[in-house]
Amino acid sequence: MCEMTIRGIAVQREVQPGDPLTELITRSLQSIGQNWQNGDILVVAQKAVSKAEGRIVHLDEIKPSGLARRWAQRYGKDPRFVEVVLQQAHRIVRMEKGILIGETLHGFVCANCGVDQSNTEEGTAVLLPLDPDESARQIQRSILESCGKKIACIVSDSFGRPWREGLVAVALGVAGLRPLLDLRGQPDRQGRNLTATLPAVGDELAAAAGLVMGKAEGIPAVVIRGFRFEPAQSSGKALLRAPENDLFR
């Protein structure tokens, strides 16, 4: 029997640009009598990382394009916000019925290219981190340097998905573990090779953490303990499907 524990770490105040996010998280953890352990997995909400990194756009500095203005007018949106979304898109996947799904410059497919206006100052919007893997690596390194412990780190965000309602958290940036395991070729209990087992553990870890984080609750970080993984250098991009395998362009 294996047991995992999932603990939310509340940070005392709203994260501001330039904040030493890892230090804030570590201090919060220590304030409840806990500390980092080797093998911990820290999941941090993209929004907190982006804010600390200053990935904030002031909408009054944005000049909306014709496309942004037309779309915004049709669906009652802020044209400056729509323009920011379009600027973050490598390509538009769907743009209909008031829903805009794009593939971001990094390669993530999500609504509004991950640009968000909630939990941020009026007149601003928050972008995804520029390089979520690097963000995860920096957090991982910072904990190693300050506490001497080797952890893995995931930067997560909540995405919608086709055919299913609601949002689930997924892994954007990953440091220290493989977010996609390849168990093909391992025998099942009848001794036959499993043909299609590729658990996206990075996304499942993010989802588990998502249960504890709440947009209304101020818990931007979660520690998962008891999930055994092989330390490895990797990337959140391992979870992105190559275009030639994408049946839903």
Place this chain on the structure above:
Amino acid sequence: MCEMTIRGIAVQREVQPGDPLTELITRSLQSIGQNWQNGDILVVAQKAVSKAEGRIVHLDEIKPSGLARRWAQRYGKDPRFVEVVLQQAHRIVRMEKGILIGETLHGFVCANCGVDQSNTEEGTAVLLPLDPDESARQIQRSILESCGKKIACIVSDSFGRPWREGLVAVALGVAGLRPLLDLRGQPDRQGRNLTATLPAVGDELAAAAGLVMGKAEGIPAVVIRGFRFEPAQSSGKALLRAPENDLFR
């Protein structure tokens, strides 16, 4: 700070048709000195539920259609297996490059309509449960009757998804909690209404359990403790997007 625990329950032997699955799970839980507690969430793998319910097809009884034979020949598959998949489909979503994604009779969109040949006897395939919600309710009722405890139950399966590699567990059947929460209208920390927060907690709970279940490890059931939920009658179908909102037909 809130802490969730996630514990896998190994069942001693392969589940067989007619097995009293809930009893097997309860006995395994008790064998490690544990017992059900009010508020527990039990996640059970669809494969175990389906086997106990006898949802097994013998491929030598299947007469493949022309469509099944042509597809199977082109991609090196068993035409009888393909025929079973087609019979489970309400509609075909994508059928190309050797990948068959269908919407099942229940409404789930997944590869091969959820029909599976792994971890089952040679020459057989396992279907999804006929009514996963009812399966979840029966498990929930059985635990209430035998142990007097009120739990929630999720019947889960691992699905692939567009644009992202790998499989993540999702909720098929649900009893006892709302798998989709509607937090719209609640203020964010700036006091503005959140506009798009609909966490699919049923899927996130399934994903968390998926980290502990392993297809090669014989852990078909997982107990999640410490996730606060409001007891409610609901259905896994709350997680299915209505056709008019589906941009990826």
